[in-house]
Amino acid sequence: MAICHQTQHHLSSTKPHLLFLTETQLSEATENRLLSVLSYFLYSHFDSKAGYFVYVRNDLTCSLPHAFEYSEFSTIWLRLNSHSLTKFIGAVYLSPNSSGYSKFFDYLTSKVEHILSHYPFTEISILGDFNVHHQLWLSSPFTNNPGELAFNFAILQNLEQLVQHPTRILDHLGDTPNILDLFFYL
Structure with missing residues (x-):
């Protein structure tokens, strides 16, 4: 505790x-x-x-858009309203043992498209522990298939990946620091 x-x-x-x-x-x-x-x-x-x-x-004025919840994934979406601006924030956790990365990024794509169809000028942030690796994101020595899916998702949705420093430090002998926690922003 x-x-x-x-x-x-x-x-x-x-x-x-x-x-x-x-x-x-x-x-x-x-x-x-x-x-x-x-x-x-x-x-x-x-x-x-x-x-x-x-x-x-x-x-803060905050609500949970329940239509965005998907029980298969550990995700939560918040809608924040302040003055004339609406922001959506999604937080995720994907297990490194997950076999549903493709389905997960399809889910995220559908949510981003849904948000933008109703709120074309809104800010969207998606953050969390994605457990993916891509060489173009600092410190990753390799790119895996989930990393490629995450990268393509970010490119296709015009999202910027903001994390620039390793978020995973050495836990075990032989580990290398890398970025597993990502923050996408539109």
């Missing part, structure tokens, strides 16, 4: 507008009081092998 205390401390001390945590690996038996933080709404999905938490500061 150290993650809960670290998260609470971070939220109370820095007061960010949003905080996304993926691959939380907590079960539904986790008590809500351990996860809740004053002045934040908590959106969560429990999964012993994936899962996410999203903390949204309660002074």
Whole structure:
């Protein structure tokens, strides 16, 4: 439960507008009081092998477009409204053992196209732990098929990949730093 205390401390001390945590690996038996933080709404999905938490500061106007949820993938979408601007943010976690990368990027493509058809001038961000490798994204020594799918998705949707430094550090002897966490922006 150290993650809960670290998260609470971070939220109370820095007061960010949003905080996304993926691959939380907590079960539904986790008590809500351990996860809740004053002045934040908590959106969560429990999964012993994936899962996410999203903390949204309660002074933001935020909604969950439920039509975007897809139970096969660990994803959440938020629609933020501020003044005259609408923003959509999707957070994802894909297991490195996933066999559904093609289906996943088809899903993301359909969501981006749906958003743009209804809100042509909106900002879209998609972030999370994609577990893909592409040589054009810094520090990846190779490109795998899921990395190629992610790259093509970004190009076809005119999304910019913003992460420029390794997000995975050396866990085991022989590991190399690389980028697994991506942030796409339109």
